Amino acid sequence: MEKLIEFRNIVKKFDGQVVLKGINLDIFENEFVTLLGPSGCGKTTLLRILGGFLEQDEGSVIFNGEEISGVPAYKRPINTVFQKYALFPHLNVYENVAFGLRIKKMSNDLIEPKVNRMLELVGLEGFQKRKIDQLSGGQQQRVAIARALVNEPDVLLLDEPLSALDAKLRKEMQQELKRIQEEVGITFIFVTHDQEEALTMSDKIVVMKDGNIEQIGTPTEIYNEPVNRYVANFIGQSNIMDGIMKKDYLVRFDDKNFECVDHDFKKNEPVDVVIRPEDITIKKKNQGKMNGQVISVLFKGVHYEIIVETKRGVAKTIHLHVLGNEDVYNEEANEKMSAADFSMDIEDVDSITPQDLILRANAQAWKADESEEEISINEVVYDIKAEAGRYPVIFKTANGTSIEADVNVVKPKVIADEKEKIGIQAFDVYKTIDEIKESMAISVDLKNWADAYAWDLETENEVEIDDVRFEFDPMEIEEGTYEVTFVTEGRTYKIHTTDEHEEGELVSIDFGPEDIHVMEKSVG
Amino acid sequence: MKSFRRLVYPYLVWAGLLIVLPMLIIVFYAFSTEGNSVIPVIFTFENFARFFSDSIFMEVLLRSVKLAFITTVVCILLGYPAAYFIARLHPDKQEIMVLLVTLPQLINMLVRTYAWRGILLNTSFSPELKVYIGMVYNFLPFMILQIYTSLSKMNPDLLTAANDLGCDEKTAFLKVTLPLSVPGIISGITLVFLPAVSSFFIPKLLGGGSYVLVGNLIENYFVTTGDWNFGSAVSLIMTIVILISMYFTKKFDYDKEAI
Numbered sequence: 061m062e063k064l065i066e067f068r069n070i071v072k073k074f075d076g077q078v079v080l081k082g083i084n085l086d087i088f089e090n091e092f093v094t095l096l097g098p099s100g101c102g103k104t105t106l107l108r109i110l111g112g113f114l115e116q117d118e119g120s121v122i123f124n125g126e127e128i129s130g131v132p133a134y135k136r137p138i139n140t141v142f143q144k145y146a147l148f149p150h151l152n153v154y155e156n157v158a159f160g161l162r163i164k165k166m167s168n169d170l171i172e173p174k175v176n177r178m179l180e181l182v183g184l185e186g187f188q189k190r191k192i193d194q195l196s197g198g199q200q201q202r203v204a205i206a207r208a209l210v211n212e213p214d215v216l217l218l219d220e221p222l223s224a225l226d227a228k229l230r231k232e233m234q235q236e237l238k239r240i241q242e243e244v245g246i247t248f249i250f251v252t253h254d255q256e257e258a259l260t261m262s263d264k265i266v267v268m269k270d271g272n273i274e275q276i277g278t279p280t281e282i283y284n285e286p287v288n289r290y291v292a293n294f295i296g297q298s299n300i301m302d303g304i305m306k307k308d309y310l311v312r313f314d315d316k317n318f319e320c321v322d323h324d325f326k327k328n329e330p331v332d333v334v335i336r337p338e339d340i341t342i343k344k345k346n347q348g349k350m351n352g353q354v355i356s357v358l359f360k361g362v363h364y365e366i367i368v369e370t371k372r373g374v375a376k377t378i379h380l381h382v383l384g385n386e387d388v389y390n391e392e393a394n395e396k397m398s399a400a401d402f403s404m405d406i407e408d409v410d411s412i413t414p415q416d417l418i419l420r421a422n423a424q425a426w427k428a429d430e431s432e433e434e435i436s437i438n439e440v441v442y443d444i445k446a447e448a449g450r451y452p453v454i455f456k457t458a459n460g461t462s463i464e465a466d467v468n469v470v471k472p473k474v475i476a477d478e479k480e481k482i483g484i485q486a487f488d489v490y491k492t493i494d495e496i497k498e499s500m501a502i503s504v505d506l507k508n509w510a511d512a513y514a515w516d517l518e519t520e521n522e523v524e525i526d527d528v529r530f531e532f533d534p535m536e537i538e539e540g541t542y543e544v545t546f547v548t549e550g551r552t553y554k555i556h557t558t559d560e561h562e563e564g565e566l567v568s569i570d571f572g573p574e575d576i577h578v579m580e581k582s583v584g
Numbered sequence: 585m586k587s588f589r590r591l592v593y594p595y596l597v598w599a600g601l602l603i604v605l606p607m608l609i610i611v612f613y614a615f616s617t618e619g620n621s622v623i624p625v626i627f628t629f630e631n632f633a634r635f636f637s638d639s640i641f642m643e644v645l646l647r648s649v650k651l652a653f654i655t656t657v658v659c660i661l662l663g664y665p666a667a668y669f670i671a672r673l674h675p676d677k678q679e680i681m682v683l684l685v686t687l688p689q690l691i692n693m694l695v696r697t698y699a700w701r702g703i704l705l706n707t708s709f710s711p712e713l714k715v716y717i718g719m720v721y722n723f724l725p726f727m728i729l730q731i732y733t734s735l736s737k738m739n740p741d742l743l744t745a746a747n748d749l750g751c752d753e754k755t756a757f758l759k760v761t762l763p764l765s766v767p768g769i770i771s772g773i774t775l776v777f778l779p780a781v782s783s784f785f786i787p788k789l790l791g792g793g794s795y796v797l798v799g800n801l802i803e804n805y806f807v808t809t810g811d812w813n814f815g816s817a818v819s820l821i822m823t824i825v826i827l828i829s830m831y832f833t834k835k836f837d838y839d840k841e842a843i
Contacts, residue, residue: 111748112747113744113747113748132747132752133744133747133748134747134748134749134750134751134752138748139748139749140744140745140748142741142744142745144739144741146739146741146742146744146745147745148742148745148746148760148764149764150763150764150766159746159749159759160749160750163749163750163751163755163759164750207749208748208749211749211750
């Protein structure tokens with residue numbers, strides 16, 4: 061295969077924002093190349109630069125050995141299928157396809173066989189006289205492809221051409237496009253954000269992110285050997301774990317050492333580990349690599365998607381004290397005030413400011429008329445010592461209205477799970493009925509109010525609190541004390557299998573050394 | 585839905601009383617003439633015969649069509665580049681330009697035409713030229729707005745596609761932009777030609793008495809002479825001329841063809 065296109069260090073900025081950060085890419089003759097990435101990764105920009113609709117700020121585009129950067133779009137041997145097809149509404153199907161040839165001043169008797177052959181290729185014989193608005197999305201798509209291909213370009217650019225079609229039609233068109241590409245034997249450059257589309261059709265996939273190329277490879281390479289967590293995540297569903305490469309052919313993750321086929325990492329280098337869901341098998345308890353419990357089974361048509369939890373989350377329970385709404389009313393100044401008790405970490409006492417106290421007690425003052433105009437609190441009286449205990453705090457306004465709240469200074473009770481190596485802490489919460497009712501997202505608010513935090517005891521990294529459990533209805537809550545439990549995410553594995561399993565079943569998961577894929581930690 | 589249908593009745597009554605009925609009366613007058621004391625009305629084709637037999641009337645009719653035609657052509661020639669220019673501006677500036685085009689329309693046509701009379705009074709222009717200036721000035725905004733609307737609705741991707749398929753800027757304009765703005769031009773023509781062909785006020789004011797058009801003729805027979813029968817016949821002929829010209833303009837409109 062001959063090298064057809066070379067992108068050399070392409071940089072493109074829009075309004076000072078760098079969209080392409082030095083792209084280097086070779087594209088060969090007769091290749092089906094897919095530029096894959098999320099929206100905003102620069103894939104369409106790169107395509108438009110090749111099409112001649114945009115000019116790069118730096119770098120060069122070499123086509124058949126010649127620099128084509130200054131060549132206008134209409135002189136390039138490249139044609140494009142646009143995202144929304146951009147068919148000419150004033151022309152019928154035949155004239156749309158013939159458009160490029162008419163511009164070249166080709167004679168009618170030459171145009172006709174070419175157009176008809178193209179319409180046959182895309183499966184639209186007999187549609188010559190149809191108006192564009194009488195066609196379905198899939199048919200318009202085909203006209204757009206025929207209109208581009210009839211010019212016999214060296215390269216066909218396709219800018220997310222299937223995104224407007226429904227799922228079934230999209231599958232059909234994917235096969236259709238592949239067939240057409242094989243039949244006409246030219247280079248197709250296809251832009252998409254759909255990984256499945258990329259895997260189905262491409263000879264070569266270029267995975268892009270934030271204006272950079274992350275990986276270039278065949279679909280199998282990209283799927284089986286993703287270079288980093290980003291690519292692994294983008295291509296197919298994956299189990300991705302933090303791990304450490306102990307030595308060649310030995311990787312440690314989830315507190316166990318596993319044999320693998322990867323090598324040439326530094327000793328004890330932190331790595332990302334990928335295991336594809338279809339590479340894991342479920343066995344009877346104690347017969348595989350790790351024991352766990354089935355926590356979810358989803359039927360996906362051909363296979364089941366099963367989630368097995370091999371490690372429980374760590375939980376911490378606190379008390380939520382719900383108080384009545386006790387506004388203070390100062391008749392003389394016609395003002396009302398409210399404030400709530402709260403808990404505080406003993407370590408925070410030294411750095412406390414009056415503003416902190418107002419915020420944490422949610423102290424407020426307002427006019428007791430219809431305007432409910434907010435009044436500022438201009439004095440906070442407190443004497444809090446760095447010792448566990450309850451301390452009163454008094455909030456005052458300029459007009460002499462005041463309210464008292466208690467601060468509960470506590471030593472943080474950390475629950476440290478030595479086995480799971482996770483620490484978690486949270487404080488008791490004092491809230492009024494109204495505050496709980498007004499909460500828009502009670503789980504998030506409870507996490508914030510309780511200052512709930514979990515971390516990895518080894519690395520000190522934050523561990524996400526995945527679940528907030530409570531047994532009250534926030535809209536119907538009454539005065540009293542309630543338990544709230546914060547739970548961190550356990551370790552779960554996603555498994556695709558055709559075997560049936562039940563939720564709650566105790567099982568063991570198994571995988572071989574060749575199923576483990578070790579990747580360098582991606583930067584950023 | 586059915587109950588909403590009743591909302592159309594007031595309009596039907598309105599249209600029946602104020603449009604259809606007067607039209608029927610005009611048809612009635614056109615085909616009749618005042619009779620004697622025994623037979624008050626005599627049906628006749630005499631009014632039409634009189635119009636077509638006298639070359640002066642035909643001359644006036646042709647002059648009116650010619651005036652409307654040239655006004656329309658000049659409006660297209662001046663209006664298209666203006667509309668094209670506006671449509672390619674930044675959207676914020678487009679709004680300002682559209683406002684500038686429409687602003688004079690907010691002033692009463694009478695006042696504007698009197699202003700033109702003042703401006704043209706001391707020039708040596710022929711009465712005909714003065715009428716043309718007034719007509720184009722008055723109808724140009726309609727043309728600009730119609731063409732601008734069709735141009736601004738156009739999907740800019742179509743030009744990129746034309747570019748991709750080998751068109752330079754000029755060819756892309758001729759092959760894509762121009763054909764796609766035809767509906768705008770057509771409705772512009774409808775909005776300019778129809779009122780222009782029957783206008784009587786501008787020619788009267790700017791052309792002096794010497795430039796007689798069909799509109800003036802009709803006005804004259806209805807208001808001055810009081811010969812309603814002949815006036816009605818001229819009106820009817822005018823209506824038919826307009827219907828024929830509308831039919832031909834619509835033929836060029838690809839959009840209507842598609843439906």
